[in-house]
Amino acid sequence: MATERYNAREAEPRWQAAWERHGLFHTPDHDARPKYYVLEMFPYPSGRIHMGHVRNYAMGDVVARYKRARGFNVLHPMGWDAFGLPAENAAMQNKVQPREWTYANIATMRGQLKSMGLSLDWSREVATCDPSYYRHQQKMFLDFMAAGLVDRRSAKVNWDPVDQTVLANEQVIDGRGWRSGAEVEQRELTQWFLKITNYSEELLEALDTLTRWPEKVRLMQQNWIGRSEGLLVRFKLEPSKGPLRLASLATSPASKSGLPDFGTQEPTSRKPDGGQGRIKAAAGGSSPAPAAEGDHAKHGGGGLFDELEIYTTRPDTLYGAAFMAVAPDHPLAAALAEKNPALQEFIAECHRMGTSVATLETAEKMGFDTGLVARHPLDPARTVPVYVANFILMDYGTGAIFGCPAHDQRDLDFARKYGLTVRPVVLPPDADPATFQIGAEAYDGDGHLFNSDFLDGLTVPEAQEAVARRLEGQTIGNRPQASRQVNYRLRDWGISRQRYWGCPIPVIHCEDCGVVPVPADQLPVTLPDDVSFDRPGNPLDHHPTWKHVACPRCGKPARRETDTMDTFVDSSWYFIRFTAPHAATPTDRPVADAWMPVDQYIGGIEHAILHLLYSRFFTRAMKATGHVGLDEPFAGLFTQGMVVHETYQAADGRWLSPAEVTVSEEGGQRRAVATASGAPVEIGAIEKMSKSRRNTVDPSEIMASFGADTARWFMLSDSPPERDVIWTAAGVEGAGRFVQRVWRVVNDVAALGGEGAAADPKAQVRVTAHRTLAAVGAAIEGLRFNVAVARIYELVNALQAEAGSPAAAPAALREAAEILVRLIAPMMPHLAEECWQALGHDTLVAEAPWPEADPALLVADTITLPVQVNGKKRDELVVAADAKSDEIEAAVLKLESVARAVAGKPVRKVIVVPQRIVNVVA
């Protein structure tokens, strides 16, 4: 039976055209079938698709095609995350406008995706750089503004000196820009913010409802939001007095680093001038984050600071307080520095050191004694010195702490350096209060309080509660001395970018009217096409006319906002836009509510925080402004692993691409040489495919030589989808062989005939097919594609053996083959169509319903039970499936192998687990 080889190159475009002709993947909004929304993270149009895309979209397409066959109305759209810096970099390098570059890339990549045979509804395609998309984003920005979800304020921001733009906290990785890799600097700029912190608690609590998200992602978001419960305590400040302290300050040794001696100063010279009324020293009242820089400004400097607010999660250790410390940016520090050059220098030094993570890790704890002291709120006889310290963050809490050296390592380091008292107040279990001492390590474990007056004997949580009660009841000025507070690590989302290729922020700055929103009927604010990239900075700002407009309110000359939005804004709602991509408003509310949420979202783990947290916030903001009716956009989330590949490095250090290398194997040793020169090449680590390592494989080349089905099959086989998959030439060839094997087997079965004949219901190949059917369905439902692949291999092996046997039963084989073809259809859709046709069908398998497994075939008449003696397998026993336990027990005890293993010892017990196992205990 000579069957010609399956010619993917010829067949694949033919079937793609057939699907398109039948409009198979065009999704109606109104349909009687239940909805299913499957989405893969949309690509950035960088130029060409890479293997990561192939893996991502192959998985999504399996789900889409499977759910369609299962009778769902499936929404499976595609679009382009098309704004971003690479377009501007290309513009600078190649003298091509970002728009042209981007749309050319989209055209290329759309063609590549189409050649994969994905079941996408292309009529819903969107590109975020298109005014028809971003005009709606601008409208929503204005709606958010009206709803109080937008803020504009001066803030210290992460500045990427290479990309010349601001980065969000989430986009700074190890102190470097997530895209440029440049060390990030801190700069003070006026910025636009989306107030994600309004939703801190909600975003945290709702994580519990995301039961179909990976635990890991939920945990990462939980940590990122960083909720902590603590106490805000107000300390009374006063100038230090007392000859002993002054003397000790005067004699403190010079700092060893050669820096100015921050520990030494003249206390008398910096007494604050009096009488200006009270100024709160802390940044935050009830609003936990962000530290409101604006508040400081309005207080001005030079006032009388007679209170210091600190935030602590350990109020129980208050009796162990040895010092207070404020951030270098704290208004108290700024005020004191006005009269104190040494403090000015100290603060400047902190700023010089504080910009990069590398220096932070090695930086020594440094403090500057302000000469002020704080009155202990529980023990008014005591005071503690107040320092400015380089390790206090203005961003968190109030920018001020009390230090308890005995129970915090960082505080201990500081106390040791400056000779402060280390007073333990928490006694570890079983420790002796008379002898317990703190050595080089602080004790942060549980225990009972001691050295702590009214707290003595309490547990840590009890003491925290007792301190909170006591201080809430005390007053300082006319306020309680302490209040309970919840703090979050999460910061508001700074979305200003000083770049051209992004969504313009639709506001106008007028000297008289201030910030004026662009009226809705003047949207969109479109980007000018005639921009130049011949100098650094924001091309919109350099443009001769674009920013000069009349104030919409008063008509006077005014200035357009030249900041554009972070591209993560674009990707925070595209999944909702897909539900009505041509609507005149951002959403078509009933349609959006009908389709949302996304039932299955698939993408890389690298978006665990950034994109996925922003999208959760943005959906809530859209709900608050009436654009959509739900909180959580993604009901199910799956994070897939990367595609990795060996690396090859020449002797001169150059990286070689897999295409330039020939790998051979001899005696278990793999060797590589450069194909052109024959020079030896070192086989390096297996790493993520990347341009810098040159270990990429071009999907189009694979699809041209093997076909899309082979590439898809390989991406789905072997490795579990959440884990990295290693791309190997051998693996692809194996997948290619399998494609041909399926084609041969199906043709062999077709040649046997058997149409219309009734299959023997109990034929073994039929049983195998139906069991495989059940197993593959379950595997796909669980997104365990590698398991589905293994089961399909088994079925093909069984079919092949049966088809080649002289006793082949054509009718049963035919039924099994038809099941096989429908099982492979979600994964290798083109091959499946070709096989379907070979079996005589004139319909499309892409339209065929998923077959139902015959339940009668899923349970066996007889089963083989393993027989153990004392937990070790000694034999097997074939019994009827409905055999009773005592019958099995009797049969087992008659087995000679059991008798031998028991070796004359009395049988104490026989455990029969029905359908599973028998264990004889002797």
Added chain:
RNA sequence: GCGGACGUGGCGAAAUCGGUAACCGCAGCGGACUUAAAAUCCGCCGCCUCACGGCUUACGGGUUCGAGUCCCGUCGUCCGCACCA
């Protein structure tokens, strides 16, 4: 430092409920077909042992009739956060 995940043949892995450890694939080995090669087909393939048999899920303990799976400890790898008060 804090938080988390993982550790199974030469390799990728399977074992969804505590019940036969290693399905399926890759690589390898032997054979058939062929002048030859490729392709294809058949067989073998955790470790030790001629064999009978024994051993085996990082390591050490524990619970259980029974542990890759549950508990405690150790080691290792990877990931996230990180001066967060």
